[in-house]
Amino acid sequence: MNNYTIAENLKSPIAIITERGAVAWRNHAFAQQFGTDAQQWLKEGVRAVAGESGWLQGFFVSDDEQRTVDVEIEGRTYRVERILAVADYGEPAVALWFEDVTAQREMEQAKSDFTSMIVHDLRGPLSGIQGTLEFVLSQEGSKIDSVYTDLLQEAQRESERMMALINELLDFSKIESGNFTVESEPIRMAGILKRAVRSLQSVASRDEIFLLTAHGRDVPQIVGSVEKLTQAIINLISNSLKFTPKGGLISVGAQIVRNGESPEAIVVTVTDSGMGIKAAEIQQIWEKYKQTRNKSLRGGGGTGLGLYIVKQIVEAHGGEVTVASIEGVGTSMVVRLPVKRAA
């Protein structure tokens, strides 16, 4: 039984498609699924629309050997995967595997829409509760007993935590639904770091943790989204706050990576003197819903989405993230962002 016979009898549609969109070979499943109409939509896949190459062209121009794309074919969604490049047909060709993922994508979309709706419905009332608590606690000369003040402050802290969780879920649903875009505005990274540190300084003081900035004023401008990068840094600091004991230290730094004279990238580090991460878990922390087995010292476990969101934001800016950790000594989250000039 040769390779062709095996491929011929597989239940999934497989075909060898040339660069011009011609079917050079197909298996039974492909013929059954798409009949003789395949030529039509394959031609569409070759055509560039609004300067962007067609989905089929992408398999020929990309160096990514494991490239996969979702393609709408005759009202259904197929995940198309390149198996290998083929050289026997007089012009470049690729062997493609088609998997019908319509039901799966519909379910994901429904889940994302539902999360988005729930999150919006929760945020409104919670904002009202926070506003009321803030107003009551800000009244000078208030006759509220100190016991009640403590309870109100506790309620305020918990509502802040709940809001942070809801915001994480909202960002996650945006990422999952593909509605996650990054603006291209020139931004001062030093300002973002200062703002992020300032917003969490009161939380750090309350938990008796030193939260210090560790960067000069000469951090170069980059291009991106102020709001999203601020949120990424806040997520990193919040994560460190959860795992740093009383009397601990968190430093937020920025270093410039130069290529000759000109700055090439900014490396942001958020470093804590917390309990560290086990070596076996270190690479999993950026995955969604992943949390280390080390119990958080405060604030509960969270959604397990904070660091996943950081990774998505940083990668959307063309950057990368990594982590360094020594058990019992501390952890440093490292973010590298390229310095790009505004167009």
Next chain:
Amino acid sequence: MSSVRTPSAPPAPPIPEWSRLVGDALKQYGAWHTYGKLMEARAAYPNDLSLRGYTEIIRNTIVRDFMSHPKGMQMVPKLSAEFLTNFDRFNLSAQEGYLVSLIDGRLDLQKLLILSPFDQFTTLFNLAKLQHERAITIPQ
């Protein structure tokens, strides 16, 4: 059906297991020795992003140890007798030199942090380095 394979890239040099190496060095030789070794390693592995993280963990440890003085932010650094009699021996950086100029034996850490033109962490790290090199002393 024949496939076109791209030639495989030459194997990358193995990246050391930094977590274990740095952790062991810290236990055996202390934070300052480990910091020196990490700075050497950074020259050898300039593109290793995690190495910057390990360096920051050690710098953080140094600053936290410095701040754990019983008097905390009220500690008052003083120039050491050795520094006052033999300051040529000390090879100070520009930042360290500036900080030394602020130390008068009366200003506590909190005031030094306000007067320092550098960020708080850099100021504390440089003061810890001055203490390690015995240019300053901090009475209990």
